[in-house]
Amino acid sequence: MDLRGHLENLNNALRALFALLMGVVTVWSFQVPDAVGFQRPELARIFFWHFPCPLLLTGLLFVGSYFSFRHLVRVQGFRVESETDNRERQLWDIRAVAALELGFVFCVLTMITGILFSLVQWGVWWQWDPRQTSFLLAMLVYGAYFALRTAFTDPEKRAANSAAYMLAAVLPLIFLIFVYPRLPQVEQASFHPTQSIMKGQIKGAYAQVVSAVIILTTILSVWLYRLRVRAGTLELLAEDYGQLETHGGHPAPTGVVRPVSLSDPH
Amino acid sequence: MSSGWKAEILAVYRKELQTELRSKSGLVTAGLFSFVTVVTISLVLFNKNVNAPGSGLQDISAGLVWVVILFASILNLPRTFLLEEEQGTADLLRLFARPHAVYWGKVLFNILQVLGTATLVSVLFLGFTGTRVSVPWIYVVSLIGGSCSMAGAVTLCGAIVAQAANRAALAGAIAVPLLLPLVQLGVTGMRAAFGSGLVGGGQAAAVGLVAYAAIMLAIGPWIYAAIWKT
Amino acid sequence: MAAIPPLLVWCGLYLYLTRIEKKVREAERRLSPENGSK
Numbered sequence: 001m002d003l004r005g006h007l008e009n010l011n012n013a014l015r016a017l018f019a020l021l022m023g024v025v026t027v028w029s030f031q032v033p034d035a036v037g038f039q040r041p042e043l044a045r046i047f048f049w050h051f052p053c054p055l056l057l058t059g060l061l062f063v064g065s066y067f068s069f070r071h072l073v074r075v076q077g078f079r080v081e082s083e084t085d086n087r088e089r090q091l092w093d094i095r096a097v098a099a100l101e102l103g104f105v106f107c108v109l110t111m112i113t114g115i116l117f118s119l120v121q122w123g124v125w126w127q128w129d130p131r132q133t134s135f136l137l138a139m140l141v142y143g144a145y146f147a148l149r150t151a152f153t154d155p156e157k158r159a160a161n162s163a164a165y166m167l168a169a170v171l172p173l174i175f176l177i178f179v180y181p182r183l184p185q186v187e188q189a190s191f192h193p194t195q196s197i198m199k200g201q202i203k204g205a206y207a208q209v210v211s212a213v214i215i216l217t218t219i220l221s222v223w224l225y226r227l228r229v230r231a232g233t234l235e236l237l238a239e240d241y242g243q244l245e246t247h248g249g250h251p252a253p254t255g256v257v258r259p260v261s262l263s264d265p266h
Numbered sequence: 267m268s269s270g271w272k273a274e275i276l277a278v279y280r281k282e283l284q285t286e287l288r289s290k291s292g293l294v295t296a297g298l299f300s301f302v303t304v305v306t307i308s309l310v311l312f313n314k315n316v317n318a319p320g321s322g323l324q325d326i327s328a329g330l331v332w333v334v335i336l337f338a339s340i341l342n343l344p345r346t347f348l349l350e351e352e353q354g355t356a357d358l359l360r361l362f363a364r365p366h367a368v369y370w371g372k373v374l375f376n377i378l379q380v381l382g383t384a385t386l387v388s389v390l391f392l393g394f395t396g397t398r399v400s401v402p403w404i405y406v407v408s409l410i411g412g413s414c415s416m417a418g419a420v421t422l423c424g425a426i427v428a429q430a431a432n433r434a435a436l437a438g439a440i441a442v443p444l445l446l447p448l449v450q451l452g453v454t455g456m457r458a459a460f461g462s463g464l465v466g467g468g469q470a471a472a473v474g475l476v477a478y479a480a481i482m483l484a485i486g487p488w489i490y491a492a493i494w495k496t
Numbered sequence: 497m498a499a500i501p502p503l504l505v506w507c508g509l510y511l512y513l514t515r516i517e518k519k520v521r522e523a524e525r526r527l528s529p530e531n532g533s534k
Contacts, residue, residue, distance in 0.1 A: 026502050049501035072492040105512050113501045140443035148440055151430035161426045164493045165440060168422055171481055172447045180447065183470075220509055227516050234523035262524045 018219070025212045046120065048206075050113040052214045053106045054135060056221055058177055060103030061138070065170045067096035068163035093159035094232035096166070097149075098225050104142045106221075110135055134176040141169045234262075274363050278371025282346060286375075296342045296379065300387045303334045308394035316397045319462075327397045328456035331387060332412070332449050336442070338383045339416045344424030344437035346372040351428045365491035369421070373483065376417040384413045400461035404468040408455035411475030412448060418482035419444045425490050451475050 029048045071092035114132055115125045126132070148165055152158035286292050307330050316323045350356040359368055388409065392399065399405050423441035427433045451471045458468020 022506065026506075029502065030499075046501045049505050053505070102512070105508060109505055109508050112504060116500060137443060137446050140446070144440040144443050147436065148427065148430070151427065151432060151436050153431070154429075157429055160493045161430070164426050164489045165423070167489050167492075168419070168426075168485070169444055171485065172444050175447050175478075180450075217505070217509075224509065224513060224516065227513070227520070231516050231519040231523065234520060234527065238523040238526035262527060 018216075022216060025209070025216055029209050029213070046113060046117045048209050048213050050110070050117055051210055052217045053110040053113060055214065056217060057103050057106040057110055057135070057138070060099045060106065060221070060225075061173060062170075064096050064099035064103060065166050067092050067099060068166040071096060071159060071163045072167070090155075090159070090236060091233070093163065094229055094236065096163060098228035098232060100142065100145060100166070101228060102221055102225055104139075104146070107135065107139045107142055111139060130181045134180055137176055138173060141173060145169075271367060274367035275370045275374065278359075278363060278368055279374045282372060282375035283378075285349075286379075292342050292345055292379065293382075296338050296383050297386060299338050299341055300334060300383055301390060303337070304387060304390040304394055307334070307391070311395055316395050322462075324397065324460040324462035325453075325457050327391075327395060328453050328460055328462070331391050331456060332452045334387050334391070335380070335384050335413070336416065336445060336449060337438075338387065339380050339420055340438035340441055342379060342383070343376045343417060343420040344427070344434065344441075346376060346421060347424040347428045348433055348437065351433075356428070360494065365494045366487040368494070369425070369487040369490040373417055373421050373486065376421050377414055380413040380417045381410070384409050397460060399459055401459045401465060401468065404455055404465070404472050405459035407472040408452055408459065408468075408475055411472060411477075411479050412452040412455075414479035415448045415475060415482050416445060418479065418486050419448075422482075422486045422489060426493065448475065448478055451478065 029045055071089055111132075114135070118127060118129075118132070119125050145162055145165055149158055149162045152161060311323070311327075314323055315321070316327050350359060363371075388405075391397070420437070420441045423444070424437045427437045427440065430436055451474045454463060455468045455471035455475060457463035458465050458471070
């Protein structure tokens with residue numbers, strides 16, 4: 001077997017292992033004893049799945065904003081002349097979209113798991129809890145970002161303007177996610193326990209399960225992100241392939257050697 | 267060097283002012299919208315004593331004022347950039363001015379517009395509904411801070427969508443998520459001003475609004491400068 | 497009821513994965529020699 005075959009085997013083995021771990025952690029999350037202090041202790045497990053989502057969502061939001069910044073920041077001061085510059089900027093845009101798409105997925109998951117949790121613990125699905133509202137507004141920002149992207153046909157304009165919007169949104173989002181729920185008058189009205197995690201009240205088996213889920217979902221996110229970036233770069237290549245120039249008027253990368261098929265011919 | 271900046275900014279500002287005064291369409295639209303909306307809201311609140319303590323109507327009033335100002339702004343403010351694209355004068359602007367100056371000139375004009383709209387809405391709203399303002403300074407500071415933030419954010423969103431499809435509606439749609447934290451702060455402030463919330467909370471909200479405005483106006487020119495050549 | 501969130505999380509991420517894979521397949525199809533003009 002050649003190297004490629006070996007690598008593929010390793011890849012598949014890793015994936016199988018990961019799937020196994022996912023199953024193990026899921027089952028484990030059902031084995032830990034019920035939590036006290038909740039209205040429906042047996043359903044407090046929802047927390048294991050609800051908690052990692054906003055963490056990843058916030059992380060991806062700032063990562064996406066950073067990539068948007070990198071996309072824009074080269075333009076100031078000098079014009080983009082060379083093809084490599086242009087390609088690099090397009091890459092930053094792809095990375096930003098990848099991070100933000102994944103972040104949006106986690107945002108939706110956060111909202112749904114949060115609603116479920118609220119339903120079982122307090123009987124109502126929406127309470128205008130400050131954190132709940134903050135993440136709803138974050139979801140609106142995401143929605144606006146993707147709506148903005150669909151409104152441009154020119155890829156350069158699309159990338160630049162959506163990057164600008166993300167940068168404009170960073171500050172309101174920081175305020176919403178970090179400052180607002182911690183304001184004194186707001187914290188009192190909140191159903192979210194801001195102190196319990198900081199003060200280490202989550203101990204023992206619960207802490208372990210939560211950490212395990214966080215680690216697993218983070219690994220999954222990184223993998224999905226890289227896959228999405230690869231999809232984006234492939235799409236970019238496919239667009240320019242077989243044409244004389246790219247959208248931006250730069251010469252398209254011409255195939256010097258016969259292009260290799262990316263799908264396995266066997 | 268600084269006189270160069272001031273001259274450029276004032277030039278852009280004067281150009282906006284003159285264009286608007288010639289056609290007056292923005293003023294008329296904003297004014298008409300404010301008037302019609304306030305009348306509608308007052309009608310909806312008919313026979314209700316808004317000032318009755320514990321009725322919760324003061325909180326609703328506080329919210330409604332902001333909603334009217336927000337939507338009137340969204341209708342009107344993006345026009346400063348959208349019209350440039352539609353009328354084909356955008357490239358001329360890029361030739362003759364620097365991005366920061368262009369942004370500041372347009373924002374200054376938009377601040378004027380929003381303050382005008384906010385004043386009109388306040389007068390009409392307080393007049394028609396008879397709401398009493400217990401703590402006037404919170405009201406005024408919240409209004410000014412909120413108006414400046416709104417101007418900064420909506421102007422920037424107008425610049426971002428200037429070359430997009432369906433730009434007029436899109437500008438408003440993407441500006442609203444950025445402004446909702448501001449609306450939250452503003453309503454808190456206004457509830458305190460109408461006497462239904464804690465004065466301490468209102469003070470904090472008013473200060474927060476001014477800070478929000480300062481930050482929005484500070485980062486706006488930089489973001490605009492990054493995209494204005496596209 | 498407690499089983500819903502993990503299912504949601506895994507299914508949601510899996511659905512996203514299928515979307516990405518669709519994109520990759522489409523791009524690969526366009527890049528393969530029998531389809532491209534070179």
